[in-house]
Amino acid sequence: MTLSTDQMIELEIRVQDEITRLKNDIESSGEDRKAIAPDRAIGRISRLDSMLDQQMAMNSHQRRQERLALLENTIRKMDYGTYGTCERCGREIAFERLKEIPETRHCRSCG
Numbered sequence: 083m084t085l086s087t088d089q090m091i092e093l094e095i096r097v098q099d100e101i102t103r104l105k106n107d108i109e110s111s112g113e114d115r116k117a118i119a120p121d122r123a124i125g126r127i128s129r130l131d132s133m134l135d136q137q138m139a140m141n142s143h144q145r146r147q148e149r150l151a152l153l154e155n156t157i158r159k160m161d162y163g164t165y166g167t168c169e170r171c172g173r174e175i176a177f178e179r180l181k182e183i184p185e186t187r188h189c190r191s192c193g
């Protein structure tokens with residue numbers, strides 16, 4: 083079963099939307115990632131708290147970047163016409179699975 087044009091468009095819109103959303107998130111979280119001012123008068127405990135917050139913000143920033151790269155790669159595959167094929171076994175990935183995880187590179191059995 084090959085994806086129909088309608089299905090392909092539906093998936094591409096979803097991926098594009100997700101890319102736009104992630105880019106906005108990354109942009110708006112830029113402020114949070116600025117280093118903690120060294121001269122900030124805070125106690126040891128609250129400094130640890132801010133460092134932890136910063137660490138968490140960086141982790142989620144990294145996750146967003148990784149997902150963004152994956153989604154942009156998905157758009158490229160759509161352009162090349164290689165989208166929807168499992169990169170492990172070469173079989174076509176079911177539309178239901180692509181709808182759940184549009185950026186997936188593997189079919190359900192290769193998961």
Ligand SMILES: [Zn+2]
Pocket residue numbers: 168169170171172173188189190191192193
């Ligand atoms: Zn597979």
